[in-house]
Structure formats: C-alpha cells, structure tokens
Amino acid sequence: xxxxxxxxxxxxxxxxxxxxxxxxxxxxxxxxxxxxxxxxxxxxxxxxxxxxxxxxxxxxxxxxxxxxxxxxxxxxxxxxxxxxxxxxxxxxxxxxxxxxxxxxxxxxxxxxxxxxxxxxxxxxxxxxxxxxxxxxxxxxxxxxxxxxxxxxxxxxxxxxxxxxxxxxxxxxxxxxxxxxxxxxxxxxxxxxxxxxxxxxxxxxxxxxxxxxxxxxxxxxxxxxxxxxxxxxxxxxxxxxxxxxxxxxxx
Numbered sequence: 001x002x003x004x005x006x007x008x009x010x011x012x013x014x015x016x017x018x019x020x021x022x023x024x025x026x027x028x029x030x031x032x033x034x035x036x037x038x039x040x041x042x043x044x045x046x047x048x049x050x051x052x053x054x055x056x057x058x059x060x061x062x063x064x065x066x067x068x069x070x071x072x073x074x075x076x077x078x079x080x081x082x083x084x085x086x087x088x089x090x091x092x093x094x095x096x097x098x099x100x101x102x103x104x105x106x107x108x109x110x111x112x113x114x115x116x117x118x119x120x121x122x123x124x125x126x127x128x129x130x131x132x133x134x135x136x137x138x139x140x141x142x143x144x145x146x147x148x149x150x151x152x153x154x155x156x157x158x159x160x161x162x163x164x165x166x167x168x169x170x171x172x173x174x175x176x177x178x179x180x181x182x183x184x185x186x187x188x189x190x191x192x193x194x195x196x197x198x199x200x201x202x203x204x205x206x207x208x209x210x211x212x213x214x215x216x217x218x219x220x221x222x223x224x225x226x227x228x229x230x231x232x233x234x235x236x237x238x239x240x241x242x243x244x245x246x247x248x249x250x
Contacts, residue, residue: 008065008215011053011089012204015042015082016074016102017134017180022049023204024056024064028212032056033205042081050085064095066220068211070202071099072229073142073156074134079228087223096220098211101229103144103156106132106179108206110197111148128174129153131166132200133181139188141181142231145169158232161185170194 012023020042021035032053036045057064069086072079090097107130127147134142139161145153159165161184169175170191177185178200186196214220 008212009057009062010098010208010211010215011050011057011064011067011086011095012100012207012211013046013050013067013069013082013086014105014202014204014207015046015078016070016072016202017078018075019201019203020045020049020078021204022046022053023207024053025208025211026057026060026062028208030205030208031060031062033203035203040075040078042078046081046085050089064089064093066096066098066211066215068098068100068207068214070102070105070207070228072102073158073231074102074202074228076230079230083226083228087226090223096215097223097226098214098219099221099226099228100207100210100214101156102134102202103132103142103179104146104150104210105202105206106134106200107146107150108209109200109203110176110178111150112206112209126174128176129169131175131177131182133177133179133185135179135181135184136232139184141179141185143179143181145175156229156231161188163188163190165189166194167191 007027009026014021018039019035019037020039023030024032034049067086067089069082089095130146136142136158141159143159144156147153170193174193176195176197178197182196
C-alpha cells in the first residue's frame with residue numbers, strides 16, 4: 001500500500017510516546033534500528049542510539065542526507081527532546097530536516113501489512129478507515145481518520161471519546177482503531193464495524209516510506225523555525241506534597 005523510495009541516507013528519530021527509537025535507512029532500506037520500551041528515558045537513551053546509528057552510517061561510508069523526526073502530536077517532553085536532537089544533528093552536519101506526523105506514522109505498519117497482516121486482510125475489499133489514537137488524559141485522545149492512501153478523512157484533533165463517538169462513520173464502513181489511546185476506548189465504542197488492533201506503536205523504522213516521500217517531494221522543514229505539533233498547550237502539574245503544603249497554609 002505504501003511504496004516510496006528515495007536515493008538518500010536518513011536518520012530517523014521517534015520520541016512521541018514512552019518508547020524511544022532510532023533507525024538508519026539508505027535508499028529505502030533499513031540498515032539499523034533500535035528501540036527502548038522502558039521509558040520514558042528519552043533524555044538518557046536517545047543520544048547513544050543516535051551515535052550508534054551514525055557509527056553504522058560512517059562505517060559504510062554513507063554520510064546522512066537528512067534527519068526525520070516525529071512531529072507530533074504526542075508527549076510534550078518527548079517531542080521536544082526528539083526535535084532538539086534532530087536540530088542539533090542538522091546544524092552539526094548540515095543535514096535536511098523532515099517532520100513526520102505521528103498519527104500518519106502509526107498507520108504505516110498496517111499499510112505495509114507488517115503487523116499480523118491477516119487481521120487487516122479481511123478488510124481489503126472494504127472501504128475501511130484508519131483511526132490512530134495517541135493517549136491523552138482521561139478519555140481524551142489525539143486522533144484523526146485516514147483512508148488507506150493516508151488521505152485525511154478528518155482533521156487531527158484532541159477528542160473526548162464517549163458512546164456517540166464515530167457512530168456516523170461506523171454506520172457506513174469499517175474503522176480500524178489502534179495506538180496507545182485505543183485500548184481505553186474499546187469498551188466505549190461499540191459497533192460491529194469498530195475493530196481494535198493491539199500493540200501498534202510508533203517506531204523510527206516505520207518512518208522510512210513517509211520520510212522518503214517527503215524527500216522525493218522536497219518537503220523539508222526550516223531547521224531554525226521548526227516546532228513540533230503539540231496540539232494542546234503544555235500544562236505543568238504540581239506534586240501531591242506541594243498541594244498538601246498549600247492546603248495546610250490555607
């Protein structure tokens with residue numbers, strides 16, 4: 001379903017969730033891939049993984065042409081760490097910068113039929129939609145709807161899920177729900193056309209077709225001004241201990 005290939009060497013960085021991952025590709029082939037699922041440890045684990053990827057590139061005489069980085073939405077802190085690291089690489093090595101939309105990235109393993117494709121093949125003859133979901137707080141998710149060509153069927157939004165969510169769409173066609181925000185919606189969205197696929201996570205190695213397409217179309221970012229798409233403003237919380245001190249003073 002996805003078939004883009006560009007003659008380039010690209011470092012891929014994905015930090016939008018608790019998982020931190022890095023990949024290296026050359027001419028559409030993945031030469032290196034590493035991930036840390038014990039996070040969030042991005043500030044500690046990202047730099048060593050990037051250095052390892054660069055070592056593979058240097059050992060093969062393949063100077064990178066660009067850095068692809070998850071552009072959001074997702075974890076505020078994770079996105080900032082990933083984009084800061086990507087910008088540092090671009091400045092230090094004079095590389096191009098590619099921003100990869102996280103929700104589109106989540107769709108890639110399904111479109112490539114890489115992840116238990118038998119569960120997707122049953123919908124091949126239907127006009128199904130893809131609904132990636134990134135967990136926000138409570139019953140809220142960052143989400144959008146896409147067709148199998150990754151054309152948007154709805155805008156990216158922070159959506160509060162309830163029993164009425166997606167009912168009009170589900171009445172017309174199957175919808176595949178996935179991502180770390182989909183699990184909490186499984187018992188809320190009830191319809192025969194609602195199908196939930198577990199364990200789909202955004203990984204750097206899934207960036208390859210999207211980054212290659214961006215390079216092919218010349219869609220790179222201004223390194224100086226590029227910022228992640230947070231979707232919502234960051235709200236800093238206070239600890240329980242601080243709250244108790246405030247209550248006692250009152």
